[in-house]
Amino acid sequence: MAEVKGSMGGRIALKESTIYLGDNGRAFCGHARCAGATAYYSGRDLSGAPVFPLEHPDDIRHALEFKIVCERCGKAPSLIVTP
């Protein structure tokens, strides 16, 4: 069981293919330009709250239902999970 903890150690915390929700309701993909550097490297939003990945199929279905896409590039969550 590998658990990735958010840290500012310079490692990338987000997956580009995943859509994330910030604590202020912002939706973005894991691309550096869309997520912003803070979320991209730490997995946390500017407020320090962890961003929520839409990874579970139920979460993804909800996101698709409510048309939640990346605010910046328009990427939609996919039920096909890529590592």
Ligand SMILES: [Zn+2]
């Ligand atoms: Zn994006």
